[in-house]
Amino acid sequence: MFELGAGVGMPLASVLGPVATPSLWALTTGCVWRIAGAEHAIADALSAMVNGFGIAAVTAHLGGWPTRRTRIGLPWLTECEGLGSELMPLYNTTLYLSGVTALLALIREKRTTGPRLPAAMLGLVPVLIAFQHWEHRRLRRQAHTRPGWWTRRLRRLEPIP
Numbered sequence: 001m002f003e004l005g006a007g008v009g010m011p012l013a014s015v016l017g018p019v020a021t022p023s024l025w026a027l028t029t030g031c032v033w034r035i036a037g038a039e040h041a042i043a044d045a046l047s048a049m050v051n052g053f054g055i056a057a058v059t060a061h062l063g064g065w066p067t068r069r070t071r072i073g074l075p076w077l078t079e080c081e082g083l084g085s086e087l088m089p090l091y092n093t094t095l096y097l098s099g100v101t102a103l104l105a106l107i108r109e110k111r112t113t114g115p116r117l118p119a120a121m122l123g124l125v126p127v128l129i130a131f132q133h134w135e136h137r138r139l140r141r142q143a144h145t146r147p148g149w150w151t152r153r154l155r156r157l158e159p160i161p
Helices: 002-006 020-036 041-064 085-108 116-145
Strands: 067-069 075-077
Touching: 002 085, 020 041, 041 075, 041 085, 041 116, 075 085
Parallel strands: none
Antiparallel strands: 067 075
C-alpha cells in the first residue's frame, strides 16, 4: 500500500488497476492471517511458504534496485520503483521490518515444517526481480498514457518505450 499512496502504483496495479489491486492484497492478507492461526500441518506449510516468500520479496527489492551499504554493511536502497530518494528511508524501514517479521514468524511458528520450504522460496528471487522491473516499466508507460493519482510520481520520470 506504501507504493500506491506514494504515487508509483503497487504490485499488479498495472494489470488490475488501482482499486482491485489493494483489494486483492487486503483479501490475501486476511486469508494469510486466518491460515496463520490454524492448527494444521497444511496451514503450517502455507505459513512457511508465505513467510519465505516475504523474505524472498525483500531480498529481491534489495538485490534488484540500486543500493549503498550502511555503516553496519546492510544494503540500503537509494532508488526503487520511482519512489525517489526522499521516500527511501521510509521504504527501506518498511522492507527491513517486513523481512525481520517474516524471519521471526518462521522461527516462532515452526511447528511441523522445517527450513526447506521457506528456503526454497528464495529461489524465486530472480523471478521477483524480473517481475518488479516488468511491472515498473508497465506502470511508467501507463503513467504517461493513462495518468492517474496512483501513478503521479511516475509521470515525473521519462516514459519507457
